[in-house]
Amino acid sequence: MSVTVSDEQAGPGCAGVMITRDVAQRFDRDGFVILPRIVAPELAARVRERFEPLFRGEFETGLQPDEWNWRPERDPADVTRQICNGWKSDLTIAAVVLSAAIGEACARLAGWPGARIAQDNVLWKPPQGRPLGFHQDASYTDWVEPSEMTSCWIALDETKSERGTIQYARGSHRWGLAPPIARFHAPANPTEELDRLAAARGETPDLVPVEVSTGGGAFHHGRTWHGSAHDTAGIGRRSLVIHCFSSETRFHPHQVSAIYSRYKRAGDTTMDESFFPITWTETGHRSPFIERYLAGGWRDA
Numbered sequence: 001m002s003v004t005v006s007d008e009q010a011g012p013g014c015a016g017v018m019i020t021r022d023v024a025q026r027f028d029r030d031g032f033v034i035l036p037r038i039v040a041p042e043l044a045a046r047v048r049e050r051f052e053p054l055f056r057g058e059f060e061t062g063l064q065p066d067e068w069n070w071r072p073e074r075d076p077a078d079v080t081r082q083i084c085n086g087w088k089s090d091l092t093i094a095a096v097v098l099s100a101a102i103g104e105a106c107a108r109l110a111g112w113p114g115a116r117i118a119q120d121n122v123l124w125k126p127p128q129g130r131p132l133g134f135h136q137d138a139s140y141t142d143w144v145e146p147s148e149m150t151s152c153w154i155a156l157d158e159t160k161s162e163r164g165t166i167q168y169a170r171g172s173h174r175w176g177l178a179p180p181i182a183r184f185h186a187p188a189n190p191t192e193e194l195d196r197l198a199a200a201r202g203e204t205p206d207l208v209p210v211e212v213s214t215g216g217g218a219f220h221h222g223r224t225w226h227g228s229a230h231d232t233a234g235i236g237r238r239s240l241v242i243h244c245f246s247s248e249t250r251f252h253p254h255q256v257s258a259i260y261s262r263y264k265r266a267g268d269t270t271m272d273e274s275f276f277p278i279t280w281t282e283t284g285h286r287s288p289f290i291e292r293y294l295a296g297g298w299r300d301a
């Protein structure tokens with residue numbers, strides 16, 4: 001397989017994501033693949049500038065994101081700040097999250113006919129920020145069928161181990177599916193569940209940190225164990241994560257997500273593209289509202 005996404009298809013500032021045979025083989029073997037550039041550093045810098053207003057609660061479109069897990073004066077300064085579905089609140093975040101290039105890369109790596117947005121994560125680990133527990137994303141997707149996810153993690157700052165970058169346990173996408181972990185934000189031991197599972201298998205996790213320049217990042221399989229350590233450098237880092245489902249995904253008829261099943265219509269398992277946009281399919285379909293929305297027509301999109 002060899003795919004090059006042109007800059008035009010990718011959208012302004014989104015570098016073409018080249019899924020070559022080698023990239024696909026590394027993803028399949030390791031459960032992740034690290035790439036030096038996913039978006040242009042200039043676009044990454046513009047996304048970064050949106051973090052301050054977003055976490056202050058200034059939402060460009062007037063809509064609150066689906067999850068807003070850190071607020072100044074309410075939450076501890078040393079935990080990782082997280083917003084989910086920032087694309088609904090901010091058009092710069094949306095320009096990256098809704099890019100066809102990232103959807104195409106996720107779909108190609110997963111072997112899907114297309115990709116739709118499951119959720120984005122706007123993540124800000126502050127200086128001396130505490131860890132995020134190691135987990136599998138697919139442990140949290142039982143409310144859809146098929147319960148599969150492929151994700152793109154983008155560094156908005158240069159990342160290093162000591163800055164608490166994301167780490168992947170190589171090959172762990174083949175270790176089955178575990179339940180959600182006990183504590184995601186600032187656990188005392190971020191690798192507790194992963195270590196227990198690895199020990200039961202007689203293995204030692206091979207943790208690989210994503211160390212890239214601004215705009216670089218990684219794609220990971222929904223079953224790959226990942227998380228991040230304490231920022232011992234005292235600098236912090238910001239990231240944007242785009243979690244994709246297959247374009248064919250439907251709501252599970254019975255399993256409920258406390259937040260996201262609110263978008264399910266009664267007696268209907270189809271997922272509305274307004275809330276779970278389709279960003280790329282091999283037949284050329286892309287949710288029609290996206291371009292108007294990105295162009296600033298969000299008031300009537």
Ligand SMILES: O=C(O)CCC(=O)C(=O)O
Pocket residue numbers: 121123132137151153165166226227228239241
């Ligand atoms: O950036 C991190 O520390 C973890 C991100 C994460 O959990 C994810 O991308 O699913």
